[in-house]
Amino acid sequence: MAPIAKRSLSFAIAVATPERITKKPRAREEWRSLSVPPVELNLALTLLTGQTFLWKQTSPGVFTGALGPHLVSLRQTPQDTLYRVHTEFPGAKEALREFFTLDTSLATLWSSFSAADERFAAVAPYIQGARVLRQDPVECVFQFICSSNNHIQRITKMVDFLATQGSPLGCVDGQSFFQFPSLEQLSFLTEKQLRDAGFGYRAKYIVGAVETLRSKESGGDEWLKSLREGSLEQATAALCTLPGIGPKVAACVSLFSLDKHDAIPVDTHVWQIAVQYLKPELAGQRLTSKMHSAVAQAFVSRFGAYAGWAHAVLFIAELSSHQKLLPSHLHTQRRPRTSKNSKRNEDVVSL
Numbered sequence: 288m289a290p291i292a293k294r295s296l297s298f299a300i301a302v303a304t305p306e307r308i309t310k311k312p313r314a315r316e317e318w319r320s321l322s323v324p325p326v327e328l329n330l331a332l333t334l335l336t337g338q339t340f341l342w343k344q345t346s347p348g349v350f351t352g353a354l355g356p357h358l359v360s361l362r363q364t365p366q367d368t369l370y371r372v373h374t375e376f377p378g379a380k381e382a383l384r385e386f387f388t389l390d391t392s393l394a395t396l397w398s399s400f401s402a403a404d405e406r407f408a409a410v411a412p413y414i415q416g417a418r419v420l421r422q423d424p425v426e427c428v429f430q431f432i433c434s435s436n437n438h439i440q441r442i443t444k445m446v447d448f449l450a451t452q453g454s455p456l457g458c459v460d461g462q463s464f465f466q467f468p469s470l471e472q473l474s475f476l477t478e479k480q481l482r483d484a485g486f487g488y489r490a491k492y493i494v495g496a497v498e499t500l501r502s503k504e505s506g507g508d509e510w511l512k513s514l515r516e517g518s519l520e521q522a523t524a525a526l527c528t529l530p531g532i533g534p535k536v537a538a539c540v541s542l543f544s545l546d547k548h549d550a551i552p553v554d555t556h557v558w559q560i561a562v563q564y565l566k567p568e569l570a571g572q573r574l575t576s577k578m579h580s581a582v583a584q585a586f587v588s589r590f591g592a593y594a595g596w597a598h599a600v601l602f603i604a605e606l607s608s609h610q611k612l613l614p615s616h617l618h619t620q621r622r623p624r625t626s627k628n629s630k631r632n633e634d635v636v637s638l
């Protein structure tokens with residue numbers, strides 16, 4: 288049987304029995320404490336603002352996603368974050384603590400960011416609990432290859448398609464979840480299948496990146512994980528050898544999966560922040576790769592070794608979807624719409 292057909296069969300079995308997961312919770316499906324207050328972790332601001340496209344809001348206030356073999360749901364109370372595990376494997380709490388980098392204190396970081404920067408100090412109280420994730424690097428690479436020159440809705444659709452190549456983990460409130468596919472599972476996808484699924488020119492990049500990663504002597508998974516050890520420059524150079532990865536995508540992967548806390552993904556939003564608040568002399572210039580470095584450097588000069596974490600807050604404050612969180616005097620002045628930027632201004636997260 289062809290690998291795709293085999294996978295589809297196991298998926299059919301998993302979705303045929305959703306009540307296995309949605310009916311009365313078993314003991315292991317009880318809500319448990321993650322011991323982190325909303326000021327240190329805001330689920331919506333962390334999971335639904337462009338760092339990952341794999342987590343879903345499965346019911347009001349409940350977010351569900353896969354962490355390796357664990358399928359977990361999360362919700363907040365006024366004092367805590369609660370988690371519920373739908374799968375059998377041990378270690379879900381540890382996986383969650385790692386994914387949300389909970390050993391890093393937002394309070395400590397943010398007090399130094401607020402002292403360094405007026406805009407950060409002004410918007411941070413309205414965006415409390417926005418953290419930077421530590422994702423699996425393979426998952427992160429493929430999500431951000433899909434993200435290039437794209438908007439959230441379409442990226443999510445593409446990433447959901449990739450996810451269906453992995454092992455089914457179950458169904459929560461009518462939504463199916465899969466363990467993110469291994470490189471081997473991804474290798475069964477053809478460029479044609481991806482094009483037919485709406486990936487456009489990115490279809491070639493996905494197939495090429497899978498091939499390149501699978502050719503690494505240590506295995507693509509280990510090769511990517513090894514980039515956690517070196518510098519940001521080394522990680523950027525290595526990532527940019529993969530098809531479909533340029534400086535912006537490399538910075539997203541470095542920040543959201545490789546422990547490079549000073550990585551700054553420079554897109555139109557970040558460019559606007561730099562021009563308005565950090566380096567006004569950039570106004571009127573074009574965003575070239577030299578400018579990318581200048582903008583990233585401006586963030587690091589202002590915010591230090593965790594500049595990427597400060598960027599995450601300023602980036603959210605820039606999104607049109609999140610302006611409503613801010614009082615009107617803190618709203619960003621929008622560029623006038625033109626036929627070229629009308630869609631992009633609103634919801635493109637990655638250029």
Ligand SMILES: Nc1nc2[nH]c(O)nc2c(=O)[nH]1
Pocket residue numbers: 336337338434539551552553554556557599602636637
């Ligand atoms: N500068 C940023 N660009 C992004 N694209 C994306 O998908 N997420 C981000 C982000 O957090 N910052």
